[in-house]
Amino acid sequence: MGAETPIRFVVGSRQVLAVPRRLIKVTHSLEQLVAGTCRALPELADDADGYRVLSAPADAVRPLFVNHPALIPGGVRRYRRHYIAMDGGFESYMAGFSGRTRSTLRRKRRRFADAGGGKLDVREYRGGAGFDAFLQAALPLSRATYQGRYLGAGLPDTPGEQAMLRDAAAEDRLRAFILFLNDEPASYLCLPVEGETLVYAWLGYHPETAHLSPGTVLQLAALERLFAEQRFRFFDFTEGEGAHKALFGTASVEAASFFLLRGRAANRLLLGALEAFDGSVATARRVAERSGALAGARRLLRR
Numbered sequence: 001m002g003a004e005t006p007i008r009f010v011v012g013s014r015q016v017l018a019v020p021r022r023l024i025k026v027t028h029s030l031e032q033l034v035a036g037t038c039r040a041l042p043e044l045a046d047d048a049d050g051y052r053v054l055s056a057p058a059d060a061v062r063p064l065f066v067n068h069p070a071l072i073p074g075g076v077r078r079y080r081r082h083y084i085a086m087d088g089g090f091e092s093y094m095a096g097f098s099g100r101t102r103s104t105l106r107r108k109r110r111r112f113a114d115a116g117g118g119k120l121d122v123r124e125y126r127g128g129a130g131f132d133a134f135l136q137a138a139l140p141l142s143r144a145t146y147q148g149r150y151l152g153a154g155l156p157d158t159p160g161e162q163a164m165l166r167d168a169a170a171e172d173r174l175r176a177f178i179l180f181l182n183d184e185p186a187s188y189l190c191l192p193v194e195g196e197t198l199v200y201a202w203l204g205y206h207p208e209t210a211h212l213s214p215g216t217v218l219q220l221a222a223l224e225r226l227f228a229e230q231r232f233r234f235f236d237f238t239e240g241e242g243a244h245k246a247l248f249g250t251a252s253v254e255a256a257s258f259f260l261l262r263g264r265a266a267n268r269l270l271l272g273a274l275e276a277f278d279g280s281v282a283t284a285r286r287v288a289e290r291s292g293a294l295a296g297a298r299r300l301l302r303r
Helices: 030-035 058-067 090-095 099-115 127-144 146-150 159-170 207-212 214-229 243-248 265-291 294-301
Strands: 003-011 014-027 050-057 071-085 121-125 174-181 184-194 197-199 202-205 234-236 251-262
Touching: 003 265, 014 251, 014 265, 030 050, 030 071, 030 234, 030 251, 050 058, 050 071, 058 071, 058 251, 071 243, 071 265, 090 214, 099 174, 099 207, 099 214, 121 127, 121 214, 127 146, 127 159, 127 174, 127 184, 127 202, 146 202, 159 174, 159 184, 174 214, 184 207, 184 214, 202 207, 202 214, 207 214, 214 243, 251 265
Parallel strands: 014 050, 197 234
Antiparallel strands: 003 014, 050 251, 071 234, 071 251, 121 174, 174 184, 184 197, 184 202
16 A cells, blocks of 8 residues: 655755655665665555655666566666674774874864763663653754754654654664753764664754764764674665765665656656756756855755
């Protein structure tokens, strides 16, 4: 059965338009992606408009299109899926950074600690009761973050979603952290556990603390604790690229996300419009990068 899923027209991180379709989501785990395994598409339900395929191995995209000629592909986005191979200790992980980067990370940690009276206040939350305490502190922060206000990527705030995460925490399938500044939440990180993989699912920081790099400081502090558990094989930064993921990741694999819709006229028009829109945005971005206007555009979009 398909679930209503918006096909978004986005500039930077701002949504301009969203057209709903009932889609079956087909996701790929990091283990499947590293192994080059593409999931078979489930049967297309009568009420579904098609599929939303996420993080498929890049080499499997073309054969998938060929094997489903009645479906229209669109919205293809290729990217590197970054991850950390956690087969060594934290010291070994840190040794993978350049000396300059290690120095920068230490300086950011020290600066944040100094702003809080000289001590770094990172709190970890485990179990069902711990997750409730995490939500109580992190939800107000999530609603104030850029991710929560503009990207629809804040912490889940519906009872059903929260109950699922609480159950996962009770079964030791979730890790959650908050970085505090003067006893106030400054940044949060929430990581579901899938097998031996930590999933980089929810993160955010208070915009008023951005100058102190709270997301970077919390990421490194959380990784130190997670490496110490010696339980996990991967830290999966999931789909999409970004400087943060590239900085902390130790490896990456090429992936692709896309839509496959029924061959109806309305769907052809929709995916054609999406391709034209994304093409115009990409062209404008290249022009802005050459002219130096991109930084100003990003500031405008964040207002």
